[in-house]
Amino acid sequence: MTNETLHALRRDINEIDSELLILLAKRRRIAHSVVEYKINNNKPIRDEAREQALLENLISYGKSLGLDAYYINNVFQRILEDSVLHQQAMLQQNLNPEALGTTNRVTYLGGQGSYSQLAVHKYFSRRPGKLVELGCSQFDEITGAVEKGQADFGVLPIENTSSGSINEVFDLLQHAQVSIVGEVTHSVEHCVLAKPGTELGDINKLFGHPQPFAQCSRFIQGLDQVQLEHCDSTTSAMKAALECEHSAAIGSAQAGKHLGLEVLQTAIANQSENHSRFIVVARKPLQVSMQIPTKTSLIMSTSQQVGALADALMIFKQREINLVKLESRPVPGNPWEEVFYVDLEANIDDPNVNQALEELKPFTEFIRVLGCYQSESLKAVTPKM
Numbered sequence: 202m203t204n205e206t207l208h209a210l211r212r213d214i215n216e217i218d219s220e221l222l223i224l225l226a227k228r229r230r231i232a233h234s235v236v237e238y239k240i241n242n243n244k245p246i247r248d249e250a251r252e253q254a255l256l257e258n259l260i261s262y263g264k265s266l267g268l269d270a271y272y273i274n275n276v277f278q279r280i281l282e283d284s285v286l287h288q289q290a291m292l293q294q295n296l297n298p299e300a301l302g303t304t305n306r307v308t309y310l311g312g313q314g315s316y317s318q319l320a321v322h323k324y325f326s327r328r329p330g331k332l333v334e335l336g337c338s339q340f341d342e343i344t345g346a347v348e349k350g351q352a353d354f355g356v357l358p359i360e361n362t363s364s365g366s367i368n369e370v371f372d373l374l375q376h377a378q379v380s381i382v383g384e385v386t387h388s389v390e391h392c393v394l395a396k397p398g399t400e401l402g403d404i405n406k407l408f409g410h411p412q413p414f415a416q417c418s419r420f421i422q423g424l425d426q427v428q429l430e431h432c433d434s435t436t437s438a439m440k441a442a443l444e445c446e447h448s449a450a451i452g453s454a455q456a457g458k459h460l461g462l463e464v465l466q467t468a469i470a471n472q473s474e475n476h477s478r479f480i481v482v483a484r485k486p487l488q489v490s491m492q493i494p495t496k497t498s499l500i501m502s503t504s505q506q507v508g509a510l511a512d513a514l515m516i517f518k519q520r521e522i523n524l525v526k527l528e529s530r531p532v533p534g535n536p537w538e539e540v541f542y543v544d545l546e547a548n549i550d551d552p553n554v555n556q557a558l559e560e561l562k563p564f565t566e567f568i569r570v571l572g573c574y575q576s577e578s579l580k581a582v583t584p585k586m
């Protein structure tokens with residue numbers, strides 16, 4: 202094959218890819234129009250039977266074109282997820298017209314290319330309004346800026362599939378005067394990044410935020426004679442690596458590229474599927490439509506009687522409310538007292554949930570709803586292949 206033929210083939214591929222993008226944008230516009238029907242007829246946004254039928258038809262047609270079922274399923278699951286999340290965000294905006302302004306000031310940890318910034322982009326790309334980004338170096342600066350009205354929203358990482366809960370953020374939520382109004386999950390692909398020309402064997406210092414260090418502990422154990430340097434964020438870790446000879450940082454490939462760093466090694470997290478969940482906080486709570494999957498987060502401390510926690514949790518079971526997270530944290534200044542964080546798959550406007558919260562009172566010393574928000578963890582349907 203000649204060079205010209207290669208160029209011609211690549212031109213064809215470029216053209217097909219552009220057509221695919223045009224079609225995806227068109228598909229999304231049509232899905233937006235479907236929302237109007239669902240709003241007016243009070244129908245749930247998600248129609249799993251339709252998704253199942255759609256996937257099965259596509260798999261069958263795709264097979265006749267020589268494409269394999271797993272490939273088709275993967276591609277269209279992503280398309281459907283995008284469609285559902287966009288529709289849900291539209292519905293929410295319709296219900297809370299004041300929720301997003303023409304300009305949304307969003308504060309998060311780190312700067313260009315930090316994982317938090319990637320999560321901010323993912324969440325706000327589905328919502329209207331101009332994004333104004335305010336990078337911070339501490340979690341309490343984020344909640345502080347929202348409380349003082351310097352930012353409309355704050356985005357905080359709350360848990361990771363490898364390292365678990367981010368205690369500092371749970372502790373902040375005990376006292377911060379903010380409401381959880383959203384969540385977003387983002388896959389975190391840690392890399393080792395260094396100044397161009399640096400080899401992995403040359404480094405004697407590794408900069409990073411404590412969370413990525415925990416999530417890449419196995420890789421780090423395998424490094425010989427490398428000193429770990431803790432930083433406020435992945436952005437500051439990467440900046441430090443730029444200024445220090447024989448050093449590297451843990452961060453995302455995108456952020457590294459932005460700062461002029463080279464990737465020395467990819468996929469260094471303990472688990473290949475490494476995802477972080479972020480919460481979005483604002484000063485005031487939002488109303489969440491009953492037509493979409495919803496989470497309610499609360500914080501409570503149970504009375505000191507035997508079995509008080511078990512009794513409290515039984516209320517959710519009796520009322521068929523699914524509990525998706527339970528986390529305990531110490532109360533500062535009160536040794537051995539615990540406060541519990543609970544995430545429910547529930548909408549605070551559902552009378553069944555309200556009733557459950559009333560029934561909880563005798564078993565708790567205090568209880569506060571941290572927020573009710575659109576759940577972004579969609580359970581994919583499983584088509585017959």
Ligand SMILES: O=C(O)C(=O)C[C@]1(C(=O)O)C=C[C@@H](O)C=C1
Binds near residue numbers: 235246249251
């Ligand atoms: O057909 C619908 O009801 C739609 O809203 C469209 C669509 C899709 O994107 O294909 C989106 C969400 C539903 O769960 C099913 C399908």
